[in-house]
Amino acid sequence: SRAQAGDAPIRSTDNDAAVARLSAVQKQYLEDPFIKYLVPRAHLQPPRPPLINIGTYVRSSAIDVLVDQWLELSAVSGxxxxxxxxxxxxxxxxxxxxxxxxxPLKQHMQTYVEIDFPEITTKKAMAIRKRKDLMAGLGDPNGVLLAQGGTALHSPQYYLLPGDLRQPPSELLEPMLFSPRENGRAAILDPSLPTLLLFECVLVYMSPSSSSRLLEWFVQIHKRARTGALGCIVYEMFGLNDAFGRVMINNLRERQIYLPGAEPYPTSESLLDRFLKTGFSAARALTLKEIRKSYIPSEELERTSKLEFLDETEELDLVLAHYAISWGLLLGNSDMNATWGQ
Ligand code: SAM
Structure with a gap:
């Protein structure tokens, strides 16, 4: 394996994200009956500060809207x-x-794949097998198989797969996702179907060249097949070359987390450039601050503003302005997804 010795701190960010989600659920910003099964000692986790809960809420709701739209457009187009x-x-x-x-909508999702470091997928596979509520989502339990020494889990619709995304995609993803399998079954993914990629707080831990290579590779696969659209959602910190950014970067460095992907993306425009330069035909980006101001329905803003007392609204805006959701689209022959993310 090419796992690098310094990766443990990067993997530890998974627990941060999960604990933040759990906290936002406990404080009733979000509904998610499943996250408690994936956080060790969930009942002992102290809640996170209001600022983190609000950020988690805005990010999660906005990505949900984009993912749901993708599913709905695909369903409408059959x-x-x-x-x-x-x-x-x-x-x-x-x-x-x-x-x-x-x-019926779920029936339009052919396959859902998750990829992370093997240490993370092994833990997740064990949690899934242990919890009835998680197993229930995977359908017939006889169709759920652990693979690759327990680092992978396969089911008819859901796949959990181990890998280091910095590896060249032709070595890792090509055989894993797009090659026929040993047991004679078809490849896990079909490049001719509309496919949505999600990178939630991930690319920032990779060098810009590894992440561009990854995006370019997916674009090439889809261009070759030419039928289904390719969509991609990226969530990450950005604009870190100001005073706030220096504080963030120093905090992370103290935990030995380095952000090779953060430095060259100082503006919203460069988030768009990343998509356009790797072959996507359209791209948009919004900061969490913009999303909260203009896209969260007013009833929801009112509801969530009553959940906790927040005295630092200026700080909230400053933090939310340093996180962005960006998304890119490459249409296939069918243009059913053309209105996605408008
Ligand atoms: N996307 C999840 C979410 O939003 O809740 C997890 C976010 S967490 C901040 C970052 C995740 O990316 C971690 O689980 C980490 O292990 C994974 N990750 C970072 N670099 C990776 C790489 N090179 N290969 C595979 N996974 C990676």
Whole structure:
């Protein structure tokens, strides 16, 4: 394995994200009956500060809107779509979709794939097998198999797969996702179907050249197949070359977390450039501050503003302005996804 000795602090960010999500759920910003199963000693975790809860809420709701739109557009067009979450950590999105969309919409999701370091996928696979509520989302338990020494889990619709995303995609992802399998079964992903990639707080831990290579590679695969659209959602910190950014970067460095992907992306425009330079045909970006101000429905803003007392609204705006969701789209032959993310 090419795992690098310094990766443990990067993997530890998964627990931060999961604990933040759990806290936002406990404080009733978000609904998620599954996250408690993926946080060790969930009942002992102290809540996070209001600022973190609000950030988690805004990010999670906004990404939900984009993912739901993708599923709905695919359903309307009668196509089965695929979702690939890279650096998926303890994310519960698959189970939330499976629970909410037990009806026809869920039927339009052909495959949902999650990829993370083997240490993370092994823990997640064990948690899934242990919890009835998580197993229930995967359908018939006889169709759920551990693979690759317990680092992977396969089921008819959901796959959890181990890997280091900094490896060249032709070595890691090509054989893992797009090659026929040993048991004679088809490849896990079909490049001709509409496919949505999710990178939630992941690319910032990789060098810009590794992340561009990854995006370019997915674009090439989809261009070759030419039918389904390719969508990509990225969530990350950005604009870190100001005073706030220096504080953030220093805090992370103290934990030995380095952000090779943070430095060359100082503005919203460069978040868009990353998509356009890697072959996507359209891109948009919004900061969490903008999303909270203009896209969260007013009833929701009112509801969440009553959940906790927040005295630092200026600080909140400053923090939210340093996180962005950006998304890119490459249309296939069918233009059903053309209105996605508008
Ligand atoms: N996407 C999840 C979420 O939003 O809850 C987890 C976010 S967590 C901050 C970052 C995740 O990316 C961790 O689980 C970490 O292990 C994973 N990650 C970072 N670099 C990676 C790499 N090179 N290969 C695979 N996974 C990686």
């Amino acid at each position: 196509q089965r779509c695929q979702i690939v979450s890279l650096g998926s950590g303890s994310d519960t999105r698959f189970w939330r979709i499976a629970a909410r969309r037990a009806g």
